[in-house]
Amino acid sequence: xKKISNAIVSFxxxxxxxxxxxxxxxxxxxxxxxxxxxxxxxxGFEKFINNKQTLIVLSLIFAFIAFIAVDQSSTLLRDxxxxxxxxxxxxxxxxxxxYVIEGLPKTVDITLIGRRSDIYLAKxxxxxxxxxxxxxxxxxxxxxxxxxxxxxxxxxxxxxPSSATIVVYEKMSETRELTxxxxxxxxxxxxxxxxxxxxxxxxxxxxxxxxxxxxxxxVKALVDMNxxxxxxxxxxxxxxxxxxxxxxxGQQVDVEIVPRTVxxxxxxxxxxxxxxxQVVPTGNVVFGKxxxxxxxxxxxxxxxxxxxxxxxxxxxxxxIDVENLDSDHEYSINxxxxxxxxxxxxxxxxxxxxxxxxxxxxxxxxxxQYTNLASGFNAQAASENDGSITIVVRGSDAAINALxxxxxxxxxxxxxxxxGTHSVPVQVTGGDLRLTxxxxxxxxxxxxxxxxx
Numbered sequence: 001x002k003k004i005s006n007a008i009v010s011f012x013x014x015x016x017x018x019x020x021x022x023x024x025x026x027x028x029x030x031x032x033x034x035x036x037x038x039x040x041x042x043x044g045f046e047k048f049i050n051n052k053q054t055l056i057v058l059s060l061i062f063a064f065i066a067f068i069a070v071d072q073s074s075t076l077l078r079d080x081x082x083x084x085x086x087x088x089x090x091x092x093x094x095x096x097x098x099y100v101i102e103g104l105p106k107t108v109d110i111t112l113i114g115r116r117s118d119i120y121l122a123k124x125x126x127x128x129x130x131x132x133x134x135x136x137x138x139x140x141x142x143x144x145x146x147x148x149x150x151x152x153x154x155x156x157x158x159x160x161p162s163s164a165t166i167v168v169y170e171k172m173s174e175t176r177e178l179t180x181x182x183x184x185x186x187x188x189x190x191x192x193x194x195x196x197x198x199x200x201x202x203x204x205x206x207x208x209x210x211x212x213x214x215x216x217x218x219v220k221a222l223v224d225m226n227x228x229x230x231x232x233x234x235x236x237x238x239x240x241x242x243x244x245x246x247x248x249x250g251q252q253v254d255v256e257i258v259p260r261t262v263x264x265x266x267x268x269x270x271x272x273x274x275x276x277x278q279v280v281p282t283g284n285v286v287f288g289k290x291x292x293x294x295x296x297x298x299x300x301x302x303x304x305x306x307x308x309x310x311x312x313x314x315x316x317x318x319x320i321d322v323e324n325l326d327s328d329h330e331y332s333i334n335x336x337x338x339x340x341x342x343x344x345x346x347x348x349x350x351x352x353x354x355x356x357x358x359x360x361x362x363x364x365x366x367x368x369q370y371t372n373l374a375s376g377f378n379a380q381a382a383s384e385n386d387g388s389i390t391i392v393v394r395g396s397d398a399a400i401n402a403l404x405x406x407x408x409x410x411x412x413x414x415x416x417x418x419x420g421t422h423s424v425p426v427q428v429t430g431g432d433l434r435l436t437x438x439x440x441x442x443x444x445x446x447x448x449x450x451x452x453x
Contacts, residue, residue, distance in 0.1 A: 080113075080115065081113075081116045082119075083112050084110070084111050084112075085111075085112065085128055087107040088108055089130070090105055090107060090131070090132065091130065091131045092131070092132050093135055094134035094137070095135065096171075098171055099170060099171055100169040101167075101168060102166065102169065103164055103166040104132070104144075105161060108130050108159050108161060110130070110158070111160070112155050112156075112157055113156040113157065114154055114155035118154050121152060122155055128148070128149075128151070129148070129149045130146055130148050130149075131149065132144050132147065138168065140168060141165065141166070141168075142165070143164070145162065146161070169208075169209035169210070171209070172208065172210045172213055174213050175204070175205055176203060176205075176216065177202065177218075178199060178201060178203050178204050178219055178220070178243070178262070179219070179221070180241075180264070182223050182225060183223065183224040183225065184224055184225045189231065190304065191272075191343045193268070193269050193271055193306055194268060195267045195269040198265045198267075199263070199264050200263045200264065201259075201262055204219055204258060204259065206219065206255045206256065206257055207256040208255035208256055212253060212255050213255065215247045216247065216255060217247050217248045219244070219257060220243070220244055221242070221262050221264065222242055222243075223241055230268055233268045233269050233270045235265055235267055236265070236268060237263065237264070237265055237266075238266060239263045240261040240263070241262050243259075243260060243261060243262065269307075271304065271305065271307040271310055273303055273313070274300055274301070274303075275300060275315050276299060276315045276316070277298050277318055277349065278433070280433055281319075281433060281434070282320070282323070283324070283325075284322070284323060284324075285326065286324050286325065288358055289325075289357065290356055290394065290399070291356075291396065291399070291435075292354045292398060292399065292434070293353075293354045293396075293398070293399070293434070294351065294352070294353055294354075294434060296350070301346045304341065304343040305340045305343070306340050308340070309339065310340070310341075316344075318335065318349070320353065322353060328354050329352075329353050330351070330353075331350070331352075332350060333351055335349060356396035357396070359397055361393050362391070363391045363393060363408055366389055366390070366408050366409075367387065368386070368388060368411070368444060369411045370411070370412060370414055371412070372414050372415035373414045374418070376451070377418075377449065378449055378450075379446050379449075381444065381447075382444075385444075386444040388410075389439050389444065390439075391408050391438070391439060391440065392437070392439075392440055393408075395432075399434045399435055407430050408428070408437070410428050411426070411428075414448065419448050419449055419450055420448060421446070422445070422446055422448065424444060424446050425442060426442060427439075
């Protein structure tokens with residue numbers, strides 16, 4: 001216990017010794033020098049000064065003043081900060097009508113360094129302008145320094161990047177033909193068609209470095225149908241259509257286009273056509289049976305699309321598989337749109353097939369017709385028997401009785417055949433798809449010759 005007490009007494013003595021040595025004694029000497037300098041020799045003053053309590057109080061006061069001074073300096077040091085302003089735009093001063101600049105960064109990062117309060121004030125300014133003066137530069141490569149217009153002089157700053165290597169080109173110009181592309185065609189109602197688009201100008205001027213102009217393969221107006229309200233046919237005006245320059249690989253080329261936008265008139269139409277729906281059985285029903293009748297819930301549809309596509313469509317084929325069918329059957333069919341057709345008035349249908357007993361009937365003296373005969377040649381049957389054939393028709397009695405005999409066709413394909421006599425297979429067809437047709441004579445002899453004889 002005594003050792004602990006001695007340690008505590010020793011600790012406080014060391015503290016007293018520190019203050020006496022570094023504060024009380026130096027301050028006492030300072031006061032004595034001051035008193036000697038101003039000739040204060042009164043015994044009362046000396047007694048006041050020599051009082052140990054007075055010296056301790058004065059020492060504490062000076063110590064407090066020193067503490068405040070050091071603390072303020074520490075606060076100033078601690079208040080130093082830095083903040084980065086990202087993606088600040090770079091402004092270049094040069095003759096934009098005469099020159100093109102490449103290599104200059106579009107944005108830089110600015111690091112502001114200083115007191116937090118100054119940084120806060122600097123950030124309140126509406127812009128942080130970074131600029132570079134290129135007005136005196138001639139065509140060629142140059143290294144330039146970027147400058148920041150400081151909001152507060154009390155701040156330091158750093159730019160990243162702070163300089164750039166640029167290339168100055170003379171600005172050239174050329175006239176190019178203007179075409180267009182249609183974007184988002186699917187936005188147009190499926191019953192409507194973009195028949196024509198006319199732009200308010202046929203050519204534009206492109207400007208830029210000579211090597212860039214050589215890269216431009218085409219300039220297009222991008223007609224975006226998302227920007228068009230189309231509920232019915234008619235003419236629609238679209239303004240301020242952007243223009244883009246492309247190279248041969250379809251990549252965008254960075255050149256100036258004059259004007260930047262054009263206007264267009266879009267002609268919307270709704271071509272349509274009504275065509276029959278034709279059921280086409282595929283495969284063969286079981287032996288001894290035939291398709292007696294076919295009922296379909298949709299006999300015709302109205303189709304919508306490009307007029308050129310509609311002109312080539314005569315009917316909508318619907319295939320049904322009747323392979324080994326031996327009794328009545330019902331099919332639910334999804335109608336498929338032919339190429340070029342955007343919309344149909346019906347999308348589904350029901351087909352009912354009725355099965356009857358099969359019978360056959362022969363139709364004789366069906367004349368042979370020739371197809372794909374080469375130019376400059378004629379053809380004729382090698383004999384009287386080769387000029388016509390008998391067609392065997394198989395199906396239900398009702399279907400055969402209703403058959404139009406004039407729909408029976410027998411043809412031979414003479415493609416790639418030259419002069420001479422050739423044995424050619426016969427192909428037969430009929431107008432009723434419920435029936436099957438077969439040539440009783442499978443091949444006939446045809447003589448091909450040049451000119452007429």
